[in-house]
Amino acid sequence: MPEWSFTLLLNQPFTPEQADEFSQCDAFADGSAAFVLGPRKPEQYPVRSDESELKKLICDVEAPTLLDAVAQMARNIQLIPGLRGVGALMEDKVALEEAAQRCDRSYESLVQLSQEDEHFPEPLNPDTEGTVFYSWLHIADYLRRLGDDVPHTPRELVIADRTLRLVEDLRGTDVQPGVLRALGLP
Structure with missing residues (x-):
């Protein structure tokens, strides 16, 4: 579940x-x-x-x-x-697992995009060794530019x-x- x-x-x-x-x-x-x-x-x-x-x-x-x-x-x-x-x-601050839940992409897909696409939004806390967080609004805007139908x-x-x-x-x-x-x- x-x-x-x-x-x-x-x-x-x-x-x-x-x-x-x-x-x-x-x-x-x-x-x-x-x-x-x-x-x-x-x-x-x-x-x-x-x-x-x-x-x-x-x-x-x-x-x-x-x-x-x-x-x-x-x-x-x-x-x-x-x-x-x-x-x-x-909240706007999300880990990639939560971002995947909010859109029609898998967690693996978002990880791959974050690692391979230079236009993927930058993490909010790039220097951390723990969970990396992103802005959901930035991820949603990025995915819309790729053609995904993603609501805010x-x-x-x-x-x-x-x-x-x-x-x-x-x-x-x-x-x-x-x-x-x-x-x-x-």
């Missing part, structure tokens, strides 16, 4: 109590998700954490499809009281993101079910 890498956007940063709940929750025991916890008293630090970074759940999930993976994490995060998914995205964002991720955002926008609003059906929702 493929492993999908994406970021689930959360409605708020983790509190220390939610972080404790997360660490004890069986749904996350497999290490498929991680987050950054801000300091307990941020006012005591001269450099503030970027709150948008604290509202991200970094996910690597095994699932049949990307949409299934996002849905699984959106459901699981609700096990932590007060947290919910409000959007989804894929996979359609399944667009659907997941828009659905999570719509559900969040509908929270607390008084929209009649008939209106939602008239708009094409079940």
Whole structure:
């Protein structure tokens, strides 16, 4: 089963109590998700954490499809009281394995292109001995120049993101079910 890498956007940063709940929750025991916890008293630090970074759940999930993976994490995060998914995205920084998953090429094909084509995008971290990362936008643009039909964002991720955002926008609003059906929702 493929492993999908994406970021689930959360409605708020983790509190220390939610972080404790997360660490004890069986749904996350497999290490498929991680987050950054801000300091307990941020006012005591001269450099503030970027709150948008604290509202991200970094996910690597095994699932049949990307949409299934996002849905699984959106459901699981609700096990932590007060947290919910409000959007989804894929970061620009990718390893070639993840880039291959986002396009119709194999990992081997991308490795070969990276080694043999001088126009292949340069790595973001060329001097590292660990995992080499690239810009997905640069790889996608390069593949388009080769004639590949490569979207900037996979359609399944667009659907997941828009659905999570719509559900969040509908929270607390008084929209009649008939209106939602008239708009094409079940």
